Amino acid sequence: MPDKESLKRIYVVEDDIDIQFIIEMALVEIGGFDVVVFPDGQSLFNTLNDNQPDLILLDVMLPDDDGPTIIKKLKSNPSYAQIPVIFATARVRDKEVETYYALGAIGVLPKPYEIEDLCDQITDMFVNA
Numbered sequence: 001m002p003d004k005e006s007l008k009r010i011y012v013v014e015d016d017i018d019i020q021f022i023i024e025m026a027l028v029e030i031g032g033f034d035v036v037v038f039p040d041g042q043s044l045f046n047t048l049n050d051n052q053p054d055l056i057l058l059d060v061m062l063p064d065d066d067g068p069t070i071i072k073k074l075k076s077n078p079s080y081a082q083i084p085v086i087f088a089t090a091r092v093r094d095k096e097v098e099t100y101y102a103l104g105a106i107g108v109l110p111k112p113y114e115i116e117d118l119c120d121q122i123t124d125m126f127v128n129a
Contacts, residue, residue, distance in 0.1 A: 007126045009034040011053040013044050013070065014088070015062050022115065023057070031119035039063070041070040048080055055126055057109070060089035060100075068103055075104045084129050086122060088113075 010033050014020050020037045027033045036053070038044040041064050044056070056074070060067035067087055074080045086107040087100045097108050107125030109118075 007033070007054050007123060009036070009051075009053045010055045010057060010122070011035075011044060011047075012037045012057045013039075013041060013062065013067075014057075014059045015039050016059075019059075019111075019113075022113065023118070026113075026115045026118045027122075030115075031123070033119075041065040041073075044070070045073070052080070052083060054084070055122070056083055056085045057122065058085050058087055058105075060087055060091060068099070071103045071105060084126060086125055 010027055012020065012023050012027070012035060014023060014037065020039075024035050024037055027035045036047070038047070040062055058067045058070060062070070065073070067089070071085050074083060074085065084106045085104065086109055087105045088109045088111060089096070090111040092108060092110045100108050106129035109121060
């Protein structure tokens with residue numbers, strides 16, 4: 001089981017610039033994490049070849065591949081399959097959440113975010129995965 005201290009680098013895949021700023025600010029300033037933000041799945045995969053995160057926070061709705069497509073690609077590649085993924089979405093109906101977990105997500109963060117709780121929620125999902 002992962003521990004809190006092993007969560008240092010988080011990759012965030014989010015296309016909305018305002019949300020990118022809010023998430024990065026919260027995770028860096030409040031959580032003390034090393035955060036890299038990507039606007040789409042392609043830029044994520046371009047970087048994964050060189051550096052891997054401890055966790056990926058993945059938006060469900062993106063301009064190129066959507067979140068479910070990206071997690072399928074991650075989980076099907078042995079080099080990336082072990083990277084924990086948390087989905088970020090406004091779509092939190094039971095059926096959708098079940099689908100996200102079935103795809104291999106360790107958690108689902110509902111939007112809009114509670115900034116004060118964001119770091120704790122992510123850390124809890126990571127530790128309890």
